[in-house]
Amino acid sequence: MDFGSFLSAPEIKIKIVTYRDIFQNKAMIEDRFGEDYRASSALIKLDPADLKQLGIKKGDTVIVKNSFGKIVVRAEESGYEAPHRGTAYMPNSPWSNSLVSDETGGKGVPRFKDITATVTTAKGEKVTELEF
Amino acid sequence: MEKDYYVCTGCGLLCDDIEVELEKNAVNKVYTACRVGVAHMKEGSRDSAFLVDGKPADEAAAIKEAALILKNAKNPLVFGLGTSTNEAQKLAIELAKKLSATLDDTSSFCLGPVVEALLQEKFKTCTLDDIRHKADVAIFWGADPSDSHPRHLSKFSYFPRGQEKQRGWEEERTAICVDIRKSHTAKICGNYFFQVPQGGDAEFIEALIAGLSGKIPKTSYNYPPKKLLELANILKGAKFGTIFVGLGLLYSLEDLGPLVRLLETLNEKAKGSFHLVPMVGHYNMRGFNENLFAETGYVNSVKFEEGAVKHGPEYSVVEALKAKAVDAALIIGSDPLSSLPRSIAKNLLEIPIITVDPCETLTSRKAKVAIRSGVSGVESGGSATRMDGVEVSFKPIVETNRPSDEEVLKKLMEAL
């Protein structure tokens, strides 16, 4: 029996590491409001086991949120050989920056590469639009 | 035959050997540059635009409005300039002085501390050309040049032949990567990829220092001592070593102390000498740091006040915005609404913004005055400082009717 169907959508807690990607950088130079930039930026790379726990397939959208913001991005498999459950990877972008803490200890340096958030399925909701 | 080469201003590497074919004053074909460089050069030519309150305006009206905003501000912020020429940066420093402004660039939350330490001679450094000619060991630490500076390994740090490196990379060079994920650069480094847990760099450095000093290298995350000792041995044998410091390393250290100690230990224990080079991203961020340092003794985060200069993290773009200490912003070639945490950048929306940028950006969309400038290094020339401190001059590749950021700053100065 599938007990999962009686529970609310599973939510997992993750640490997000951000990184730079050359194709994303290229897409930004070409058109930072374009589809290519969105497709190569608004995504989160998870361990396959985490995808499974969330009950989603790669390519599905997920809600990633914490006390600083909430975004909807596409979930992908990381492709890294070593398992990394609980750690996810995102290209550095306005989407990842929506989740970065404003706590800087007065040093002027936000923790861009060290984000804690929760992930749940977005049930088909579209990727967050870039706007202020 | 001498060929006509251009400089690519796509990143801090400033490749100076780019061949370009033009067609109707647009870049048609590019040789030798990487994908990012090609995009940078090809996406240049667009129409000029001056917008006031989102509506098209002529140049004079836009400059006038921008000057008015700056004049009326008590503490304006001048920010950006990582993709401006040395000449434009020097003008911006003058402008900030005149306005008694807070002046900062992206280096305050990027590699500024490392460049500052270099300029204060806390580390030994060298040029990328030295590295090509002599280096036998290169460490990419928290850096992924394959993605951020694609030609780094092929032009300087790993694959090319040099004066004292005639036999090729397999025999004469070792590339090492220390990172929290298996990046594209880590992949090239093969067995010399050392994966550390997030935030584990400081401990890794201490363990490496122990290993270099003949002690057993211990970490709380049980990094195999054998592997650490293997690394220590490679470094000990180096005749000319370089550590390329990326943001991944800098962000995981509380301060530069561990890195300073590692360099000292290496220079004491290794056969040859060890150097440090920051993996500066924007094409002239190092230039901004050096120009401001020459003028004030600080590399970023300054506030000018009646001839005096104040410095400290409270004058960084992040803290100034967080504390709502600034009441207008002149943003040149940067998009803080994209690149800063949303939780901090949103404070920009409460003050009038002037943007000078070749592209429409999230920030320019919210600007009171948006000035569309030419692409620096593609549509205008000048000079810039490479990531290793070498000055590079360049000429424009295509002609444009769009003003360079240098011209915009000049006109703003006059209007003030």
Place this chain on the structure above:
Amino acid sequence: MTNAMEIYQMLPKTNCKKCGKTSCMAFAVALMARELTADDCPPLIEESKYKENYEKISGLFKTSEGATETGLIVHEDLCFGCGNCVVACPVNVANDPYGVGSGKAPSKTEKLILIIEDGIVKAQNVGECRRFGKNKILCNGCIVTCPVEAIEFV
């Protein structure tokens, strides 16, 4: 990359022999060996339900121009244009030691095997490649230096 089994899975699997081979599996092997192409399978071209697979298979075996003889394939969509292969290729180094061999722009483009054009590696003069000709060796200079496996020999 792909093996014959994966190719086989995309074929009609009817063993119709129209390609001249005894079975679809044999056809897959012939594809891998570059002996035949996707166009040699009539059902794959003619029947609309195979359209997607036909395109996939054709895409897999798309070779860079003139590179077929040594089996050198450039996956253009993966390439960054970093130039690692250009600088590491021993033939390039031998023919242009002070240009590409030293990490710089080519000074004699016509003698090189690999160059970067519009940010993507382009293979030319592949007959000069060390994996080709009478004294061929299994040189892998361009493969092991690539961060994204954009070059392969089949």
